[in-house]
Amino acid sequence: MRKIHFCFLSILCLIIILSIFISYTLLEFIKSDTMVISSQFNVTAGGIAIFELPEVNENDRVYFVFNTSSRIKVEQNSMLIQLPYDIESRPFEFEDWIICQQRLCFIVNSSSNSAIRFKFLDPENPYYIKFPGEKLNYTLFNLNRTYDNYLGIHIETITTRTYMAPALWLIYPYHKNAEPNFQVNGSLRLMKGDISYIHFILVTGDKNFFAYNLISNKNKKMGETINFYVNAHNKTINGQTLSEKFEKQLSYLTLAIGLNATKLNNETISAEVAIGTIQIKNGNSITKIIPKVSDAYQVSYSLYIFHKFHATPIYEISVLTLIFLVIAAGIMLARITGFKIELRTILKPLVTTEAISDPRPKTYLARLFHKPRYDQLVELLLQFVGRKISVLIDVGCGRGALYEFLKKNGINTEFYIGCDIDKETLKEAGNIERVLCDVQHLPFKKNAGEVIICSEVLEHTANPNLGFSELLNASQRWIFITFPEERLKNALGFRYFEHISEPNAKEFKNLAEKKEFRLIKINKKYFIFPPSVFDKLGLSYTAFYRLPVELFFQGFSEIFRPFAMMKTVILVFLKNGKKC
C-alpha cells in the first residue's frame, strides 16, 4: 500500500508540473497574441488605397476597423479569406448596424506577406447607408449650387416583384441618453422621381422605432421644403404625439426613403432627395449633422492582428502525457480509496444470461440470439446432409429444442439421440433417446452417429479440445459445432460465469485434420451486444416492439461488425473420403 501511495504522489507531482508547464505555455502565448496598429490615410471616392500588411503567421486573424461611412470593397488577395458580413444572407440586420458597417475581417491562409487593395466606393458623408430590402444603386453629391447646404442623393433601381418596396435608409448613430430637452429639427426636399414615402425614424433603447411619415404618395410635392421637429419632452414629432413609449436610451436617427414599387418588372425607377442640416439638441450639447459630401477625405483605421495558437510537438506530448497520468492516477486513486469502477457492476446484470440456450421462449435472447443459430444449423443440414438422417447425436441437447426444429423443417431422423449433463433438463427433452453424459467422455462407439451436432456446449467445458476429439471419434460422417467467440465482451469484463473456456476454430481444424476430417464450412453471426439487454430493460417480445428492435439490433450488428461484442461461430466438418 505504501508503494501505491508513493506512486500516486509521484504521479500527482508530475501532473502538477505538467499542468504548470501547459498553463505557462498558453499564458505566454496569450501575453502577445494581439497586435493593434492605428493610423490614417487619405483616400478619394472611387479610389484605391493600398495597405502593406505587417508580418503575420498562417491562420492568424486580421481585423480592419475603419472610421468611415463609405462602402469598402476589398480586391481579393490569395492569402486572405474574407469572412462574410452577413452571416445568414439576410439583407438587413438591425443588430449588426455598427458592426457590419465598418468592419472587415480576414483569415490569413498563407504566411507570405502581401498588400491589400481597398477600394473606397463612396464619398465621405455623415450617414451610413443600409437597405431593408434589395440593394439599390445610389450616388451622393453636394447641392450647394441649387440649394445651400443640402446633400443630394440619387437612387436608382430596376424593379423586381418582391414583397417589400425598394428602400434606402440613411442612418446616423447617436448612442446617448435623451435629456428632458431632447429635440431634433431638420428639413428635406423631394427633388424628382418615384418616391413612395420618406420616414423619419428614431430608434431608442431596445430597437424601438418611433417612425413619422414626412412624405407619402398623397402629399408629395416636388421642390417643397419639409421641416420636421421632434420633441422628446412631450413625446411628439411635428406636434403629433407618439403612440409608443419613448425611451431615454437613444440609438439611431434614420431617414428612410422608399421608392414606388407599383411598376412592372425590369423597369428602371429613380428618385432624388435633398437633405438639409439636422440639428440635435440634448441637454447642453448641440450636434449638427452637416449635409456635406467630400470626395477626398481622411480615413482613420485600426488594424487588429490576432494570433492563433499553434500546438508544438512538445505541447502535444505534454497534453497526451497529462491525460495518461490522469488515467493512471485514477486507477491508483480507486485502489487507495477502495472504490471499484462500479460502471461494470451496474451494467453486468444487463448482459448476463441464464444458462438456457432455448430458442423457443418469447424473449429477445431466445429469438435474436439462439434462434438464428438453430436456423443456420437447419439450413446447413439441408444444404449438406439432406432431409434424411439415419443416426443423429445431439450433444448438449438440453430440452430437445433442436429436435423440434428439425422436425418442423422436414428433416427426418431414424434414430435421434440427445445427450446432456443435466438430469433435470434431459427429463424434459421429449420423445428422443436420452443419454446422461459429459461431452468430454461420450459413451458411444467409434462412428456411432452419421451426424453429430454439438451446439453451444464446448465453451462450458474445461477442455474444449478433448470434447471435440470425442465428437470426432463418435462421428461416422458429419460434425456440426457452434460456439460463441466473445473475446471483446470478456475483455470488457462481462464474461458469463458459466463459460469457462474459449474454444478456438483453428485448433479444432487442426485436430480434425489429424483425425481425417476436413472443415468445409465456417459461418459467423455477429451481435453488437447481447440481445438479452432488451429483456433486462423490460421490453416485452410483442409485435409492437419486435420489428423496430430487431431492425435496430440487426442493422447495428451488421454495420458495426468489427465492434461486435460477441459472435456465434458455426463449423461444419466432413470425414475425408465422404461426399456431401
Next chain:
Amino acid sequence: MASLNRFVKAELIYLPTLMLILNLLGFCPFQGFDDIFLKRTGLLPFIDLRPGYPPLGKLPYYFFSVSLSQSMYAFFTFIFNACAMFVFGIAVYLCISKINPKKAFILTFTILMMPTVIYFNLIHSHADSLALTSIALILYFIQNPVLCGVICGIGALVKYYPAILLIPLLIYYKKIKEKIMLLYCFISTLLLLSLPFLLSDPLMYISSVESHLMRGPSESIFSIIDGYYGHTGFLHPTFDATIYAWQFAALYNPSHDDHFRYKWNLPFLPYVSIMLQIFSIVVTSWAARKTGNPKKSIQLISLGLFSYFAFSTFYNPLVHFPQVFFLALATLSWSTNKQILILATFEIINLFHSLVWFSPFFSTVGVLLPLTFTVTFRTILYGLIFLNFAKRGEV
C-alpha cells in the same frame, strides 16, 4: 419494469404521432445561424471558431448541417431530436419513479406534452434533452459518485449547465473519498472527451466557455430592473467568433444594447443573481445531506436546481424548459392535482411570454408592458412556490 414497458409503449406511440402533427403543421427543424456560417466558410467548430455550445451538444447538428442538404438536415435532425426526447422521457420516468412510482407516468407525460418542451426538443437544434437526460441519470444514480462524475462530465459537454450539479453532489457526499472520486471522474471525463480540441487549439476551446459566461441578461426580472428587456442587440458572435473571447473583448466594447457583450446599468445586479443562485444551491444541498434519505435528497437537490434557474439573469421560455422537470421532482410530495396545476400555470406564463415576441397583436402594442407583466407574474409564481416549500418545512 412492467410500468416502464407501458411508458415506453406510450412514448413510442406519442412521439411519432407528435412528429407527424408537427410536420403537418409545417414545423420542422432549421439550421442554426452558426452552422450555416460554418458550412459556408468551411471552418471547424472549437478549432477555428468558438460556438455557443459545448462539443457533444453541438457536433451532431454540425455534422448534419455540413453533410446534408436543407431538407435532409431537417429530416435527420427531427429523427435525432425525437430519439433524444425518447431517451429523455425514459430518464425522467426512471428518476420520478425512483421517488414516487405512482406519479411517474402522468408527470413525465405532463412534461413531455408541454408545448415549450415539444418545440424546443424537437424543432430546435439544441441537445438540451440529452443534457437533461444526464441530470436525470445523475439523480437516479445519486448514491454512486463514480457514475455521477462520469455522467456529469458527459452532460457538461452536451450543455454547460449539468456541471452545476457538482456543487450539490460535493455537499451531499459525506465521505471525502466519495468527493474525490466524483471530482476525479468529472475532470478526467472532461479531459478525455475534450482531447482532440485540447491538442489542436486549447485556447479556442476554453474560449467557448468564456464567451458563454460573457453573455448578458435576457427577459428575467434582473434584466427588467436593469432596463434591458429583450434578447436583442449583438446576440451571438459568428464571424467574430473566429478569435478568442479576450481578443474579441479587445475589439468590441460592451454596450447597454447587446445581449452578447452587455454592460449593466446597475452593475451589482449580476452579483445579486449569483449570490442568490449559490445560496439556494448550498442551502438545499446541505438539507439534502442532513436528511440521509436518498429520495428526499433528490427532491431537495431538484429544488436547488430549480432555484438556480429561477435566480438566473437570463430567461428564455424555451431554453428554460428544464425547470419544469426540476419543479416536478421538487414538488413530488404535493398532491398530483396541485403539481399539475403549478406546472400548467408555469407553462401558460411561458406561452404568454413567447406570444409577446411572436404575436402580431403585441407588435402593435409594444413588448415592454406585456413582457414586464409576464416576468413579474413568473417572479410572483416563483415566490409562491418557495413560500409553499418554506411553509411545508421542506427546506
